[in-house]
Amino acid sequence: MSKRILILTGDAVEALEVYYPYLRIMEEGYEAVIASPKRKVLRTVVHDFEGLDTYTEKPGYQLPAHISFSEVIPEGYSGLIIPGGRAPEYIRLDKHLPRIVSHFFDMNKPVGAICHAVLVLTALNKKWYFEGRTMTAYPACRFDVENLGAIYTTITPFVDGNLVSGQLWPDLPGLMREFLKLVNAQ
Template sequence: MSKKVLIVTGDAAEVLEVYYPYYRVLEEGYEAVIAAPVKKVLHTVVHDFVDGWETYTEKPAHLLPAHIAFADVEPADYDGLIIPGGRAPEYIRSDVNLPRILSHFLENGKPVGAICHAAQVFAALKDTSFFEGRTMTAYTACRLDVERLGATYAKDTLHVDGKLVTGHAWPDLPGFMREFLRLMQ
């Protein structure tokens, strides 16, 4: 039976951070399922870095169909979890079903990949003790979110701590997916 990877996201996900993992998971022969607050066609965005800007720019990107709503996700059916960044994490974290999904993967030691702004979704958890004593990275603007979880912020653009793979931004996707898929074996 093929392994299944759940990708939790929503509108304004960074296009590369959702499509690259989605296709790499499929390429590996696993099933990839995109979950969102509601089952609908999502709007992704392109974040890019421009000389002279202190932050990234944002433009509309591709449409992305969500396969399933968070409320309908049975986390035990999945072997791994990927959380793309972009602006989606800042609003999907308020979905009442997300803590149930996140907790299952963290409590059961399943691979979790969180890239860029994805660290923001962990604020949805009432119990953040999983992150105490851990090290993780995220986009620099999310350093405070990582530290509020009780984790140490790694300045490296890619970090693996047990079954938790974290990345800084879309340029880190090759290493991020290599490490995540290694944990899926």
């Protein structure tokens, strides 16, 4: 049976951070399932650095979510990808999210987190998942990483056990290479 990988996201997900993993997972021969708070067509965004101290945002592609968070049965998945963008700041409020994400840490299944994905991890009520671990994220999310009890690093991608983290969309090739190594080793 082909492995299934869950991608948790929502509107305003960074386009590259959802499409690259989605396509790479399928290229590997696995099933990629996109879940969002509601089953709907998601609106992605494109972030870039154009001379400001922060990124700019433009509309991106549309992407259908296959299932809603309420429909996710995490036991049916071999790994989890959490893309960044602005989606993490609001999907972390969904009541189903802690149940889903906790499963992957409880079962030591691979988790890939890029950019602002750490905001999703802050929704977990078990900080001991991260206490003393090392991870990276978008530099402005350093405090969120440290508030989890983790050690922030600028090394990207960074692998600590089942958690593969990256800072920005240019880190996706390395992040997906390391994430898929973990999935393939299962």
